[in-house]
Amino acid sequence: MLYASETSVKAGNWVVEPDATAAGAARIRYPDAGGPKLTTAFANPTHYFETTFTAQAGVAYRLWMRGKADANSTNNDSAFVQFSGSVTSTGTPVFRIGTTDATMFNLEECTGCGLSAWGWNDNLFGGLGPLIYFATSGTQTVRVQLREDGLAIDQIVLSPQRYLNTAPGANKNDTTILAKSQ
Numbered sequence: 565m566l567y568a569s570e571t572s573v574k575a576g577n578w579v580v581e582p583d584a585t586a587a588g589a590a591r592i593r594y595p596d597a598g599g600p601k602l603t604t605a606f607a608n609p610t611h612y613f614e615t616t617f618t619a620q621a622g623v624a625y626r627l628w629m630r631g632k633a634d635a636n637s638t639n640n641d642s643a644f645v646q647f648s649g650s651v652t653s654t655g656t657p658v659f660r661i662g663t664t665d666a667t668m669f670n671l672e673e674c675t676g677c678g679l680s681a682w683g684w685n686d687n688l689f690g691g692l693g694p695l696i697y698f699a700t701s702g703t704q705t706v707r708v709q710l711r712e713d714g715l716a717i718d719q720i721v722l723s724p725q726r727y728l729n730t731a732p733g734a735n736k737n738d739t740t741i742l743a744k745s746q
Contacts, residue, residue: 574612592613594611602711605666616703616705618704619704628722632683641712667687673685680737683735
């Protein structure tokens, strides 16, 4: 469980802002500039943030993030996510920092589901996304990069058990604040 506002690296237009409704009373946000939705992640993005966490090799993790879209607009509700040492269940590198391969966080669960304030979702539009594994145990880096502007994020969860098959909170109007951990 990570608080996104406590990121170790921040580049481009991502800003940390106070928010009494966010975990740790702060969020990281990319302000809405009316930019187009990007279809592919960048190997060397201009706009991203990173933080580190500890993972165990060969263990399946589910990625969850809690986000909030400016104006509850589906034009402001997604990001690309990459990792330093992520692999598939068979050990093939996937979603790696420094490549154009990424998994997508999309706050709206399905077309027409709508958005309202804070909400949790994983890395698939309409269902549970692919599990994330790591090649080695120890410190890993997660990078979140721009896909659509106007998105705020306050919590990132990589869960091997408790939240493997269920979200930490609601998809809309969520008030769940988890204790941070490493």
